[in-house]
Amino acid sequence: MKLYVPCDASALATGANKIALAIASEAAKRGVTVQIIRNGSRGMYWLEPLVEIATPEGRIGFGPMTLADVPGLFENAAAHPKAVGLVEKIPFFAKQQRLTFARCGVIDPLDLQDYQAHGGYVGLANAIKAGAAATCAQVKESGLRGRGGAGFPTGIKWETVRTAQADQKYIVCNADEGDSGTFADRMIMEGDPFSLVEGMTIAAIATGATKGYIYLRSEYPHAIRTMNKSIALAEKAGFLGDNVMGSGQAFHLEVFVGAGAYVCGEETALLDSLEGKRGQVRAKPPIPALVGLYGKPTIVNNTISLATIPVIMEKGAKHYADFGMGRSRGTMPVQIAGNVKHGGLFEVAFGITLGEIVNDIAGGTASGKPVRAVQAGGPLGAYFPPHLFDTPYDYEAFTKRDGLIGHGGLVIFDESVDMAKMARFAMEFCAHESCGKCTPCRIGSTRGMEVMDNIIAGHEPEKNLALVKDLCETMKFGSLCALGGFTPYPVMSAITHFPEDFQKPAIPLAAE
Amino acid sequence: MTRDWNPEAADAIVAAHLQLEGPLLPILHAIQEEFGYISEDAMRLIANRLNITRAEVYGVVSFYHDYRQQPSGRHVLKLCRAEACQSMGGEANAAKLLERLGVDWGGTTADGRLTVEPIYCLGLCACAPSAMLDDEVHGRLDADSLEALAMEAV
Numbered sequence A: 001m002k003l004y005v006p007c008d009a010s011a012l013a014t015g016a017n018k019i020a021l022a023i024a025s026e027a028a029k030r031g032v033t034v035q036i037i038r039n040g041s042r043g044m045y046w047l048e049p050l051v052e053i054a055t056p057e058g059r060i061g062f063g064p065m066t067l068a069d070v071p072g073l074f075e076n077a078a079a080h081p082k083a084v085g086l087v088e089k090i091p092f093f094a095k096q097q098r099l100t101f102a103r104c105g106v107i108d109p110l111d112l113q114d115y116q117a118h119g120g121y122v123g124l125a126n127a128i129k130a131g132a133a134a135t136c137a138q139v140k141e142s143g144l145r146g147r148g149g150a151g152f153p154t155g156i157k158w159e160t161v162r163t164a165q166a167d168q169k170y171i172v173c174n175a176d177e178g179d180s181g182t183f184a185d186r187m188i189m190e191g192d193p194f195s196l197v198e199g200m201t202i203a204a205i206a207t208g209a210t211k212g213y214i215y216l217r218s219e220y221p222h223a224i225r226t227m228n229k230s231i232a233l234a235e236k237a238g239f240l241g242d243n244v245m246g247s248g249q250a251f252h253l254e255v256f257v258g259a260g261a262y263v264c265g266e267e268t269a270l271l272d273s274l275e276g277k278r279g280q281v282r283a284k285p286p287i288p289a290l291v292g293l294y295g296k297p298t299i300v301n302n303t304i305s306l307a308t309i310p311v312i313m314e315k316g317a318k319h320y321a322d323f324g325m326g327r328s329r330g331t332m333p334v335q336i337a338g339n340v341k342h343g344g345l346f347e348v349a350f351g352i353t354l355g356e357i358v359n360d361i362a363g364g365t366a367s368g369k370p371v372r373a374v375q376a377g378g379p380l381g382a383y384f385p386p387h388l389f390d391t392p393y394d395y396e397a398f399t400k401r402d403g404l405i406g407h408g409g410l411v412i413f414d415e416s417v418d419m420a421k422m423a424r425f426a427m428e429f430c431a432h433e434s435c436g437k438c439t440p441c442r443i444g445s446t447r448g449m450e451v452m453d454n455i456i457a458g459h460e461p462e463k464n465l466a467l468v469k470d471l472c473e474t475m476k477f478g479s480l481c482a483l484g485g486f487t488p489y490p491v492m493s494a495i496t497h498f499p500e501d502f503q504k505p506a507i508p509l510a511a512e
Numbered sequence B: 001m002t003r004d005w006n007p008e009a010a011d012a013i014v015a016a017h018l019q020l021e022g023p024l025l026p027i028l029h030a031i032q033e034e035f036g037y038i039s040e041d042a043m044r045l046i047a048n049r050l051n052i053t054r055a056e057v058y059g060v061v062s063f064y065h066d067y068r069q070q071p072s073g074r075h076v077l078k079l080c081r082a083e084a085c086q087s088m089g090g091e092a093n094a095a096k097l098l099e100r101l102g103v104d105w106g107g108t109t110a111d112g113r114l115t116v117e118p119i120y121c122l123g124l125c126a127c128a129p130s131a132m133l134d135d136e137v138h139g140r141l142d143a144d145s146l147e148a149l150a151m152e153a154v
Helices: A007-014 A018-028 A111-118 A124-132 A130-143 A154-163 A182-189 A193-205 A221-236 A265-274 A303-313 A317-321 A354-361 A395-400 A420-431 A439-456 A461-478 A482-486 A488-497 B005-016 B024-037 B041-048 B053-062 B090-101 B143-153
Strands: A002-004 A036-037 A049-056 A058-062 A083-087 A171-176 A211-216 A252-257 A298-302 A332-339 A342-348 A371-376 A409-414 B077-078 B114-119 B129-133 B136-138
Touching: A002 A420, A007 A018, A007 A221, A007 B053, A007 B136, A018 A036, A058 A221, A083 A221, A111 A193, A124 A130, A124 A193, A124 A303, A124 B090, A130 A154, A130 A193, A130 A303, A130 A317, A154 A193, A154 A211, A154 A298, A171 A193, A171 A303, A182 A193, A182 A221, A193 A211, A193 A298, A193 A303, A211 A221, A211 A265, A221 A252, A252 B024, A265 A298, A303 B024, A317 A342, A342 A354, A354 A409, A354 A461, A354 B053, A371 A420, A371 A488, A420 A482, A420 A488, A420 B090, A439 A482, A461 A488, A461 B129, A482 A488, B005 B024, B005 B041, B024 B041, B024 B053, B041 B053, B077 B090, B077 B143, B090 B114, B129 B143
Parallel strands: A002 A036, A171 A211, A171 A298, A211 A252, A332 A409, B077 B114
Antiparallel strands: A002 A049, A049 A058, A058 A083, A332 A342, A371 A409, B077 B129, B129 B136
8 A cells, every 4th residue: 555645844734744653553553564655745735634545546635634534544445534536636736737846746755766757857968968058048938037026037047147257156046935925945845856956957057057055944944854865865866966967067056044034035135144144135236147146156046946947948948938928938836825725836827817816726715704805925915905806817917906926925814804904014024024234124114113003003094194105115116125125015005905994093092 | 952051062063164155154053053042152152263253243143033142941932923824813822822821922931941932934824823843843723722732842
């Protein structure tokens, strides 16, 4: 009997290790031989822990599993109360277009042979054969844009680093996934780490870089362990090291653990942090592609951008670019979170509407109450009300509606949410995480929090709202980076779309 | 268990990281892992070995939320306060727990058993509200299961 029990952090957080142990002991008790594979997550988090049993028809799932559900796995499985049928036929899964996450949840994350059996390292072989210039051209042609949030064309960044002259170049993976509501980086690093290793190695071949760092946040201890193990395995197999896959080029890769600073997700703050400094934002220009880590030409790409490279180099730029709409090509792993019935990771071609994702795919709220707001793009993203749910998932369409896709997170709120409090939280978060280098962000966020407190207390709401709007303008146009510059998105969208929450009756001052 | 300050052990930790390009953060992580926090003695020693000023070391230690300048309780419970966990009632659960334990954010219980810290996102946002007790993650917590978790660490 072959079973799969995920080792993804969300599965562990809901008891997967206990389930795996219980399966082993139940099997021993019954004298059944079992093989338990610790796969990554399929991304259907409402079903975690999701146990799968291999059958000739395909893998059938059971979830969310509890200890009491374990013995039933060894009996009439079809009649099991937690049976969900063939996993790949579950609508949430079947409706996806999985390119980046094709292997995630399917294979054993640390089985290099399994990785190769599912198309792994074909992309790198193709890149070595094609050479640096042709590889950069392929990435450009695929239309891939930075999945961290900025949406800058990846191929152009690579070409800049490739043509730069330097004795040392670096590939840096930004795995400082700090946005609430996002977990795509974590899921791929825990579920298919070799795709990231391979993507970074292709970037090295394409630019002549010989050293790479994965800047991984300390909040992800499981991803850190998995990435370290996968790097060691890739080195042993000759996919990393002094002579990558016989190409004659060296590429050495290391995990660098962050220290709990959200702002280090900003690429220049990240570079300072890697150099052992306070994670403060650098003024641009110069761009990191020319003057990056230790002043050398550096690619800084998001985890998902890099993990998408292998499939582009395996199946060709056109295959990838055939998905999507407008200037948003390919697929996006949308992460559906918060107060949601079916939360998880849904990889889909650009163009699907926000409403389709929230209502049809995710099934609305977990509480069963109506959806009131969706925050798209993390703590610096706008709140969308239901009347804007016709917005297609596309970089430009979101921008037109004063929002952003960001790293692809969606946090759903039901009608109990107080949007004035959420606007205050946006300012509070910015104050908590500001690196302090520029004044609009450092001072503006603290003043913004105080003004929001006055509005919430009902003190001169008209006057204070005007003040907040003015402050948001200053932060938006005067901040050095997206932390101060985008904090106005959640604040202003909350004020614009939910004005009723900002008109509180004054709390009477205590009588003396 | 962390151990008491020991300059020889600290020296060995620093020496083991000197071949790295940017050794300061990895050294601080390792020192904190060993001794539980970054003491003044540790900062002085690191500054000395890396040939940088104590102000530079202090600047880095005080910038990052992970680094502690005082010892924590025997266990550390990190509660996520970000939006996804808020949408599932995380703030109310946290407030109840802090009241029950008689501490504020960042505080340690009087018996030195538990420190409660805020964290902004564990990436468990589809299983909110979430928390991390020492190195173990927990999701779908409600007020009762959170309290049970906090009481279980001894």
